[in-house]
Amino acid sequence: MLEVSDLTRLYGDFVAVDRVGFSIGQGEIVGLLGHNGAGKTTIMKMLSGYLEPNQGRISIDGIDLTDDAKQVQRTLGYLPESLPIYPEMSVADYLDYAAELKGLTGDHKYLEIKRAIGATAIADRLLSPISTLSRGYKQRVGVAQAILGQPRLLILDEPTNGLDPTQTEQMRRLIRDLAQDATVILSTHIMQEVEALCDRALILRNGRLAVDARLDELRHSNHLLIATTLAPQSAEQRLRALNGIENLEVLSHAAEPEGGYRYRLTLSERDACNTISAALAKSIIEAGAELYQLHPEQRDLETLFREVSNATVETKAKEELSDAA
Ligand SMILES: Nc1ncnc2c1ncn2[C@@H]1O[C@H](COP(=O)(O)OP(=O)(O)OP(=O)(O)O)[C@@H](O)[C@H]1O
Numbered sequence: 001m002l003e004v005s006d007l008t009r010l011y012g013d014f015v016a017v018d019r020v021g022f023s024i025g026q027g028e029i030v031g032l033l034g035h036n037g038a039g040k041t042t043i044m045k046m047l048s049g050y051l052e053p054n055q056g057r058i059s060i061d062g063i064d065l066t067d068d069a070k071q072v073q074r075t076l077g078y079l080p081e082s083l084p085i086y087p088e089m090s091v092a093d094y095l096d097y098a099a100e101l102k103g104l105t106g107d108h109k110y111l112e113i114k115r116a117i118g119a120t121a122i123a124d125r126l127l128s129p130i131s132t133l134s135r136g137y138k139q140r141v142g143v144a145q146a147i148l149g150q151p152r153l154l155i156l157d158e159p160t161n162g163l164d165p166t167q168t169e170q171m172r173r174l175i176r177d178l179a180q181d182a183t184v185i186l187s188t189h190i191m192q193e194v195e196a197l198c199d200r201a202l203i204l205r206n207g208r209l210a211v212d213a214r215l216d217e218l219r220h221s222n223h224l225l226i227a228t229t230l231a232p233q234s235a236e237q238r239l240r241a242l243n244g245i246e247n248l249e250v251l252s253h254a255a256e257p258e259g260g261y262r263y264r265l266t267l268s269e270r271d272a273c274n275t276i277s278a279a280l281a282k283s284i285i286e287a288g289a290e291l292y293q294l295h296p297e298q299r300d301l302e303t304l305f306r307e308v309s310n311a312t313v314e315t316k317a318k319e320e321l322s323d324a325a
Pocket residue numbers: 011016034035036037038039040041042043
């Protein structure tokens with residue numbers, strides 16, 4: 001549905017987005033994550049056609065954004081980070097204006113505005129000037145303008161930014177509903193948001209795509225953690241030799257007072273966890289050692305994000321050191 005390749009954007013000589021590539025299928029909800037300044041908004045602006053890439057390609061349903069930006073823009077809805085909402089306009093006038101900008105006319109325009117109002121539950125404030133709305137309401141008006149014309153791709157830049165918990169829950173429900181008919185890409189700083197909403201997470205680091213992971217795959221790790229009295233040398237010989245073990249990593253080289261030695265095993269097949277666990281336990285007991293713990297390693301998004309962010313800090317520190325040298 002959405003194909004992005006080699007996407008690059010410079011501000012002056014600063015590379016804000018660096019050769020990013022990914023593709024997103026119809027109906028997916030994808031979270032775009034990254035530390036402050038990682039390049040999320042810049043990517044979203046390019047996807048929505050508001051900012052030109054210096055290099056790379058974006059195509060939606062096979063149509064290249066640079067070949068026919070107007071046509072592509074009509075098939076997408078964009079909620080920018082800061083809404084270009086006109087404070088003096090009423091909600092109704094603003095939606096009418098936004099619908100015209102999307103090329104909607106006549107009955108179709110009327111029906112689309114009605115649908116967007118219903119979907120975002122803003123009917124009770126249609127005649128209010130936008131300046132008098134709460135942050136949550138303004139955000140819903142922003143989403144209402146984004147879904148006019150039933151876009152096949154929705155690009156939402158921090159859709160729950162500044163919302164209270166009730167408004168956040170309503171917005172998440174709305175996004176889930178919208179994803180029934182559209183592909184959604186959203187940026188956020190909130191991991192729980194991605195866990196709650198998304199099928200997939202893209203994590204940016206310094207303008208580059210560092211991680212592209214399906215959340216269900218993250219939850220099913222192919223690593224096992226064990227704690228045993230079996231010493232590293234025997235573990236290397238016995239455990240590594242078992243079928244389905246790709247790698248053995250020694251996490252503690254000296255026996256820990258209560259937990260023996262700790263190891264991380266990488267399995268060649270994610271689904272073989274149960275069979276391999278049984279074989280491992282048997283092998284450890286046969287060696288006369290104690291087995292204290294054996295469980296799959298859970299990697300949640302938060303851990304993954306922390307690993308990526310720590311790598312960012314290390315990379316920056318190295319860059320600063322080499323600049324100073
Ligand atoms: N118009 C601009 N001129 C110069 N630099 C810019 C401009 N817009 C963004 N940048 C820089 O590009 C980098 C990426 O910015 P961007 O806004 O895309 O990041 P982000 O991941 O959305 O950050 P945040 O989470 O803080 O919103 C940052 O270092 C930012 O300072």
